[in-house]
Amino acid sequence: MSVLVFAESPKGQLKKAAFEAVTYGHKVAQLLGTDCIALTLGSVEGAGVLGQYGASKVCNVANAALDSFDSQVHTAVIAESAQQLGADVVIMSHSSTGKSLVGRLAARMNAGSVAGVNAIPTNDGVFKVTKGVFSGKAIAEYQITSPVKVLSLMGNALPPQVVGADVSVETIEVAVPAGRITVKEVKTQDGIVPLPEAELVVSAGRGMKGPENWGIIEELATTLGATTACSRPVADADWRPHHEHVGQTGVAIRPNLYFAIGISGAIQHLAGVNNSKVIVVINKDPEAPFFKAADYGICADLFDVVPKLTESIKKFKAAN
Amino acid sequence: MKLLVCVSKTPETTAKISFSDNNSTFNEAGVQFIMNPYDEWYALVRALELKEAAGGTVTIINVGPAANDTVIRKGLAIGADDAIRVDSEPKSALFVAKQIAEVAKAENYDAIFLGKETIDYNGSEVGAMLAELLDVPYISFGSHLEMNGNVATIARDIEGGVEVAEVETPFVVSSSKGMAEQRIPNMRGIMMAKRKPLKVVPAVECEDFATVVSYSMPAAKSEVKMLDPENMDELVRLLHEEAKVL
Numbered sequence: 013m014s015v016l017v018f019a020e021s022p023k024g025q026l027k028k029a030a031f032e033a034v035t036y037g038h039k040v041a042q043l044l045g046t047d048c049i050a051l052t053l054g055s056v057e058g059a060g061v062l063g064q065y066g067a068s069k070v071c072n073v074a075n076a077a078l079d080s081f082d083s084q085v086h087t088a089v090i091a092e093s094a095q096q097l098g099a100d101v102v103i104m105s106h107s108s109t110g111k112s113l114v115g116r117l118a119a120r121m122n123a124g125s126v127a128g129v130n131a132i133p134t135n136d137g138v139f140k141v142t143k144g145v146f147s148g149k150a151i152a153e154y155q156i157t158s159p160v161k162v163l164s165l166m167g168n169a170l171p172p173q174v175v176g177a178d179v180s181v182e183t184i185e186v187a188v189p190a191g192r193i194t195v196k197e198v199k200t201q202d203g204i205v206p207l208p209e210a211e212l213v214v215s216a217g218r219g220m221k222g223p224e225n226w227g228i229i230e231e232l233a234t235t236l237g238a239t240t241a242c243s244r245p246v247a248d249a250d251w252r253p254h255h256e257h258v259g260q261t262g263v264a265i266r267p268n269l270y271f272a273i274g275i276s277g278a279i280q281h282l283a284g285v286n287n288s289k290v291i292v293v294i295n296k297d298p299e300a301p302f303f304k305a306a307d308y309g310i311c312a313d314l315f316d317v318v319p320k321l322t323e324s325i326k327k328f329k330a331a332n
Numbered sequence: 333m334k335l336l337v338c339v340s341k342t343p344e345t346t347a348k349i350s351f352s353d354n355n356s357t358f359n360e361a362g363v364q365f366i367m368n369p370y371d372e373w374y375a376l377v378r379a380l381e382l383k384e385a386a387g388g389t390v391t392i393i394n395v396g397p398a399a400n401d402t403v404i405r406k407g408l409a410i411g412a413d414d415a416i417r418v419d420s421e422p423k424s425a426l427f428v429a430k431q432i433a434e435v436a437k438a439e440n441y442d443a444i445f446l447g448k449e450t451i452d453y454n455g456s457e458v459g460a461m462l463a464e465l466l467d468v469p470y471i472s473f474g475s476h477l478e479m480n481g482n483v484a485t486i487a488r489d490i491e492g493g494v495e496v497a498e499v500e501t502p503f504v505v506s507s508s509k510g511m512a513e514q515r516i517p518n519m520r521g522i523m524m525a526k527r528k529p530l531k532v533v534p535a536v537e538c539e540d541f542a543t544v545v546s547y548s549m550p551a552a553k554s555e556v557k558m559l560d561p562e563n564m565d566e567l568v569r570l571l572h573e574e575a576k577v578l
Contacts, residue, residue, distance in 0.1 A: 022491070081495070083460060083470045108490040112472040115460030118426060124541025125425070127455040140545065147451050149349045151548045158541035192469045192503075196485070197496040206492030212577075236578075254475075254509055255489065260345055260451060261369055261509065269577040280345045286550070290575045292567070293556075303556050308570060312561030324564035328572065 015041040015048045016099035017067065018090050020109045021056040023198075024079070028209060029105040031065050031172035036165045037103045038066025038175060039132050044101070051093050052181075053086065054078035063179030065172055070181045071097065075188045081109060082191035087116040092186045094121070094160075106164040107208070114164040124156035130169045147260045147283035167208050168266045205239050207258065212238035213267045215258060215285075216246070219274020219295065219314055223251035228318045229273065235325050241265070243275045259284035274314045277302025294318065333388035333479070333501075335379045336439070337412065338432055338446040338458065340368040341396055341403045345451065351547040358452075358547070367403045370447020372410070373514040374507035379445045380411045381512060382479055388442075389413045393435060395428045397421055401530065408525035409517035415528070420535035423543050425453070429461030430538045436466055442501040443484070448473050448508040456506070463504040471499060475510035 017037035019030035034050050041048035050067035052059045054077075059070045073089055090113065094102050102117060104110040106128045118125035126141050130151070133141040138155050141163065145152040200206075207213065214233040220226065233240045240256060247257035258265050260283040270288035274295060275281060282305050285291070293306035296313050303309045310317055343349070344364040352359040366372075379390045392407040392415040394400050404415045418431040436444060444466075449456040456472070463470030475494065476487040482501045487494045489508050517525070559567050571578040 083472070084463070084468075087464060108473055108488070111456045112460055112470060115425060115429070115455070115457030116464040116470065118457070118542075119429060119461040119464035122541075125457060126542055127425075127457050143454075144550075145453050145544075145547070146343070146349045147345075147454060148550070150351075151550060152453075152544045153546045153548070154542050155545045156542045192499060193471065194498045195495060196498060198490070198493065199496070200490070200493030204492060208491055255493075257509070264454075269571065269575075283345075290571070290577045292571070303558075305553060306556045307553070307575065308567060309556045309558045310561050310567070311558065317561050317564065320561075321564045321567065324568045325578075327565070328568045328578065332572075 013044070013046045014097055014099045015044065015046060015101045015103065016094050016097055017048060017050050018102065018104040018113070019050045019052050019059070019062055020105055020107060021052055021054070022109070024055050024057055026052070026056060026059065026061065028172060029107050029167060030062070032167065032170060033103055033105045033165050034062050034065035034067050035173045036132070036170060040101055040103065041066070043133060043135055049097055049099065051090065053089060059181045060178040063176055064174045066175045067179060069179055071184045072181050073186045073188070074183050077188050077191065080195040082193040083112040083116050084193070085189055085191045087113055087120055088189050089186050091117060091120045093184060096184060096186065100160050102160070102162045104164050106166045110164040114162055118162045121160045121162065122158070123160035123162050124158040125162035126154045126156065127164045128166045129163050130166045144287065148264065148286050149283060166266070168211070168268070207239050207241055207256070207263050207265055210239035210265065211268045212236050213241050213265060213269070214238045214271045214273070215241035215243070215275060216273040217243035217275030218245050220246070220251070225315075226252070228315070228322070232271070232318055232322045232325070235322050235329070243281055272302050272306070273318060275302060276300045277305060333382055333386055333442045334440070335383060335388060335390045336436060336441040336444045337371065337376045337379050337390060337392050337407070338444065338462070339371040339376065339392055339394050339403065339407055340447070340450045341365050341394065341400045342368045342450050342452045345369070355547050356545065365403065367406055368447050368450045370449060370507060372407070374509065374511040375445035375447050376407055376410060376412065377512035377515050378477060378507060380515075386479065391416060393418070393432055395420060395422045395431045395535070404530060405525045406517065408528045408530070409521040410515050411521065413528065415530045417530060417532050418535050419532050424540040425455050425457040426461055426542070427538045427540055429458045429465060431535055432458070432462055433465035434536050435533065436462070440502070442482070444504045446504070446506055448506045459504050459506040466502070466504070469499045469503045471497060471503060472506045473508045474505045475508050477505065477511060
């Protein structure tokens, strides 16, 4: 019996998502009185660091074919690794990679699965775990009754926690089947934290009046080290790229701090952001529904307030 | 091309969410139901576009009770040729995937489309499960898809960008924004939909391993603190000292 965490490594790098997943796996292993083993696939830099987050050992399948993503191949390899290592709980991040795997693994292992868990499970004879449902409007508690369980962990649900030291990385031999997907190109913006992983997000809506006015939003985001986002009408009007659209039909996020600037706060938008820890709303309409979901509100013209806020943050950064 | 589109029935996006039976059941009273937007706007419409370009058929499949027929008829009104409903009340993603796989195994579809997730349970699992049960490739979060013969070039959304991949039929693809544009059914489509075949088939046995036992609502937000627009230093101070997020 053990808990196996697949630690994903885009472009060979372990990032926050992997550290969160191992932190979570360590806590699940403690709950079940067993060990947490981390699994990395392909060539990964410095995988021993996963020991710091609670992995008792790190296993690696060193096959270059695993450097590009094919859910079919990854599933076969993770399932066989789980069998070799005697894992009865398999955990991964609820990322674009993890979301493509959690269901596949569950089907392959004939296991119960919960995708997007947001808290540590409980186990009073029955294994139970919660996740957000109805696009963040409610929480559901699931029970899993199968011997093997597969979970994916929502990003930013719990902070990575250092509990130990580096461990050695052991190479395991697992058959890697031939893939049927050829990855041609991976286009990512370097230097910007992707929205689902961002801790600070500056988001703006129709109140901006036009794409030419986004300079003040970008300056605020750059000053904060935040990622920019937008509401659906803004993306639909092509004022901003589609990947910036947050909300029920866009990206669902849960940053530590979310600035909503010139966004009225339609229920579909709130559904994608209401799991943010702190929400600041800037809107000149005192009746904007977003104020009801906010922690801090500023009722004023955003074109006056945003540059002032940027100045205040610059002062704060200089002093700290 | 012989295409299958999996559609789910979900509460409408502005529906008020509440629970009954001691918080163990979603309260459907007064809730309007729609076709899951990702299934309708992106998966179904892209499948129809491919059929229009290269010929073939588009079949809709849904796992659910007879009440779901209105959602299925809407899909037929938008342009699908026929539909299959697996007559059952699904309780888990694996159950749904196994029912669809059972139908798909006998039909040899070239490609199976579905939305990137449903807006009720947000699991994104059925497509992946279905691909595994059928032993075919799965491309998730497709935001662009072009077919050239039996080879598809698909761009999928990943964190902070896109990944472009090539795959031969058969495959399963989940669709996100960008894949297609929403189509509103016209009167002719609605009339024709009434006469299109909707086959009802019984469910196959499948154990549910992961089921919801109870629901709760997120903790209520405390009252908003309104701040002086002239004093942004105060906001920064509160974010640092009180909220501890800066």
